[in-house]
Amino acid sequence: MDLLPIRRAILSVTDKSGLVEFASFLAQGGVALFSTGGTRRKLLDAGLNVASVSEVTGFPEILGGRVKTLHPHIHAGILADKDDPEHMQTLAGLHLAPFDLVCVNLYDFAHAASRGLGLKDAVEQIDIGGPCMLRASAKNFHSVLVVPGAEHYARVTDSLRANAMAAPLPLRRDLACETFARTSEYDAMIAGYLGSRDA
Template sequence: MELLPIRRALLSVTDKSGLPELARFLVDNGVELVSTGGTRKMLADAGLPVTPVSQVTGFPEILGGRVKTLHPCIHAGILADKDNPDHLATLEDKKIAPFDLICVNLYNFAQAVSQTMDLKSAVEQIDIGGPTLLRAGAKNFHSMTVLPDIADYPAFMQELSAHDMKVSLPFRRAMAVKTFSLISAYDRMIADYLGRDDL
């Protein structure tokens, strides 16, 4: 798909800088917002309509927030190839709405471990759902847009404005490349930390 219309977005961020402006822009252009925990609360407090992830999955957030988005109703909506009729038929059969945008940034693990923190507490700061969402969105860049960095919000909004609320394939591919780079660096940081002899 050369130009991808943006109709439904999943927003789940640690760094909420710039998110109200991005979310307002999306809502003003008819995009449905789905979100989790603190991000959902911030959007709702800003007066924006937002659907809780638990409403999409039919399952509450559990294990102290460790499991929120790890669900077929989320990941099928991210991983479906919109150019594949069989994928679209499966979504329709299972009553799963597709996503077009994943906007996620990760827990700040570097900041967490720079503080005085025991190993078990530090491990709690390892993001699982975020990298999973980002990887799924980046893999499926032919049918998805993934935004892993607040620095890209302005360019994304310019892209939508230039293409009548659609995102070009080159932009989506560039965001996929950036996403895999960021996740790779994140995993390397965790591996380096867990491999330390002083823990």
């Protein structure tokens, strides 16, 4: 589809600069917000109505936060092709709803590595769920708008405001491209770090 209406969004960010303003814009536009951990707490503290991702999964965050969004109820909602009636029927049959916007930025592994942490502690700062959601939404850019960093908030806000809270395909494609570049750089950084350390 050319213009994608934005109705449901997941926000899960490490860099929380501009987050409240961006989420407030989405909420004022009628977008239902879902979030995790510290991101959700910040938005709740700002007075926003934000559902927990656990309300979607029916499962709590576990293993110290290692497992939050790694769940078929999340990824089905991200990966469903909205132009494919069979996909939409599958979601409906499972009582799931698709997501339209995924706003994720990753754990700051570079900062963790630069602090001289031991290998085991540094590894805890490797994001798993974030890259999975980013890559899934970037793959499905025909049906999802991915926002991989705070520096994109203004562009996304301007575009949605100009299009009655719908995201044009060129914007979705551009941000998908940026997302794949970012996850590739993130993985390369981690590979370089691990390759330079003893087990």
